[in-house]
Amino acid sequence: MTRVNEEPMFAPREGEVRLRVDPAGLPGDSHVVFIGHVRSPWTSREDCPKNMGAARATGKAAAVQIDEAYRPGLEGLGRASHVVVLSWLEHAPRDLIVQKPRHAAGASGVFALRSPARPNPIGLHVARLVSIDIASGVLELDAIDALDGTPVIDLKPYLPSVDALTDATHLKAGL
Numbered sequence: 001m002t003r004v005n006e007e008p009m010f011a012p013r014e015g016e017v018r019l020r021v022d023p024a025g026l027p028g029d030s031h032v033v034f035i036g037h038v039r040s041p042w043t044s045r046e047d048c049p050k051n052m053g054a055a056r057a058t059g060k061a062a063a064v065q066i067d068e069a070y071r072p073g074l075e076g077l078g079r080a081s082h083v084v085v086l087s088w089l090e091h092a093p094r095d096l097i098v099q100k101p102r103h104a105a106g107a108s109g110v111f112a113l114r115s116p117a118r119p120n121p122i123g124l125h126v127a128r129l130v131s132i133d134i135a136s137g138v139l140e141l142d143a144i145d146a147l148d149g150t151p152v153i154d155l156k157p158y159l160p161s162v163d164a165l166t167d168a169t170h171l172k173a174g175l
Contacts, residue, residue: 015107017098023119024094034151035073036066036137038087042147045091051114052125055143061130062144064152066137074139074155078132082158083139087123088151092116112171123150126158 012018040062042048049055055062064085066074077083096117100107110118128142139155 012096013100013102013107015098015100016096017107019095019097019119022095032088032153034067034088034153035070035155036064036152038085038144038146038148038150038152039063039065040144040146040148040150042145045147048147049143049145052127052143052145055145058143060143062127062141062146064139064141064144064155066139066152066155068137071134071137074132074134074137077139077155077157078129078134080129080157080159082126083129083141084156084158084163085123085125085127085141085144085146085152086154086156087125087146088153089116089121089123089146090151091147092118092121094119094121122153126163 040048041058041060049058092115094117096115097110097119098107099110099113099115099117101113101115116123123146125144125146127144130140130142132139
């Protein structure tokens with residue numbers, strides 16, 4: 001079986017650095033539970049939008065399907081206009097610690113990038129909550145930048161009074 005990060009599409013670019021040990025092969029520090037999965041029109045990395053702005057620009061809606069055991073946790077979420085979806089980007093390599101994005105002039109550390117390739121490939125997606133059906137566990141979203149079937153590890157309401165920081169600044173390069 002070929003590991004994801006050994007495929008040609010993940011061959012290191014100039015300036016990239018890999019960890020000595022792939023975190024995917026290490027014993028876990030805790031146990032992450034998948035609570036559902038993404039339902040999106042994206043079935044390949046090549047077609048998947050690179051960020052939520054690009055996903056919204058396609059005009060294609062998406063959904064999150066929550067497993068039955070976790071549906072009671074959806075109570076009250078419908079009061080929020082937006083939801084933060086945390087996903088497990090299972091196809092991403094986990095051993096790239098310095099990366100050179102295609103659009104960047106130089107390499108940057110993984111923690112200065114929004115790349116899915118990271119030691120713990122957790123995706124963060126802030127989406128408009130179009131509708132929620134607690135009984136079926138379906139959250140309809142305006143868009144999402146994740147592949148169909150991507151595992152969901154958590155949901156949180158987006159709280160503008162806490163999450164929108166008016167004094168935040170953009171990184172100058174790398175995003």
